[in-house]
Amino acid sequence: MSATEGVRARARREITEAIKGEARRQLAEEGGAKLSLRAVARELGMASSAVYRYFPSRDDLLTALIIDAYDSLGAAAEGAESEVAAASDATALSRWIAVCEAVRGWALTHPHEYALIYGTPVPGYRAPRTTVPAAARVGLLLIGIARDAHRGPAGLSRTPLPEGLRPEAVRMTADLAPDLPPEAVVALVAAWSELFGLIGFEVFGQFHQVVEDRAAFFRHAAARLAHEVGIAFPGAAPDA
Amino acid sequence: MSATEGVRARARREITEAIKGEARRQLAEEGGAKLSLRAVARELGMASSAVYRYFPSRDDLLTALIIDAYDSLGAAAEGAESEVAAASDATALSRWIAVCEAVRGWALTHPHEYALIYGTPVPGYRAPRTTVPAAARVGLLLIGIARDAHRGPAGLSRTPLPEGLRPEAVRMTADLAPDLPPEAVVALVAAWSELFGLIGFEVFGQFHQVVEDRAAFFRHAAARLAHEVGIAFPGAAPDA
């Protein structure tokens, strides 16, 4: 463990990163389905077999890109949230909407990477344990905002739960946010998945010739999701 | 144009159907990404080149399967709706939930076909005009239920629209359901996409270790979506 950390170790990190970089480039151009290990190697001027020293298979390369994408999305969301939170007039609602719009913005900017993480799972079924922390970042952000709103004067969701859902709601609450009321946790998880329904439909073109002013539509829908969770500021309209 | 419609025309229809059937089989086993024209041909005992007489390319085969999937889903939803609607105690809410649960049930039964139509678009970007009518069936069903609720005594969504969204809301209303209030149309489109957010997260495993009693959770979420659209029956709880 010398100061240089070894010439080879350094080279390995750099080449690994170069492969991912080139793969990301091809991903952005053609989409995950067309990503070719050989093409990446060709572009990097190395034999295709050499790439296998760094990624055991094409799917492992994809998995690495998936983790990076989750992290990139998470960072974008967290950055937007903390920026809004720093403002003096920050509210739980404004922070919620900031996160939603950051996720949407990232998805529209990186559609193929979005497809990789929230579209069809690439092979049969794959979600290596390693992706879990990165994947959870957006969800945790939303939970945090709900928690702050819950601590505030306005409280949270009031929609009562049906009897049949109560045990599950209690279980989910214990797992995700023990300090929140079960009604809010259920609403939060629903809003979380619904958020990606809105974004997915936009990214995958389902809103084509249905919704035109998608930014305004999304902002409204995001505000309504916040309202569903019970995030609102005392006595004001649901939108900005 | 004899009574038999020609031996060849009949054979063509049958072989086309056989190819789609075998392709659907492989789709269910391995997913759309791995669907191989050669494998289909091999399984059917014909030369791979012969398949091209029926489908000009692999993507065209996929497109045919996509249209069939949309139709299969649409039929399932319509069947469930009309069955519930025939009951004497049918309400707009019960019909709404029936459609939502039918879509969910179909998606869970046909995950790969669901992925084909609501997951990542398979090639670069593809949505031939021919898929539009089939794709619209579920949306039209939901609009129809909202319309009936609107005609009923309870009315529909009351959430006011922000100023910025009003022009778009009016435009959407003119396109989709001129007889409904714009507030309801906006809520309807949002609920439509959010519905597929819920289902997509479940089918693609995002609820893994988050939601366990997914049927109960979904039923509740679907009821809340109905409530958001303004579909409810006079003076009752939001759930069944």
Next chain:
DNA sequence: CCCAAGCGAGAGCACCGCTCTCATTTTCCG
């Protein structure tokens, strides 16, 4: 210093989508 481990390159396997040619069969029309 020397040997094991890491690494790159090349050849090769089996598969893929797709094209082209050629023989056979069915259909249509004079």
Next chain:
DNA sequence: CGGAAAATGAGAGCGGTGCTCTCGCTTGGG
């Protein structure tokens, strides 16, 4: 009815893919 035209199937072949294996070269640790 018979011959031209169209539809169909088989086979070979092209360029591409993921992946494996072997062979030399380089690097690093004992």
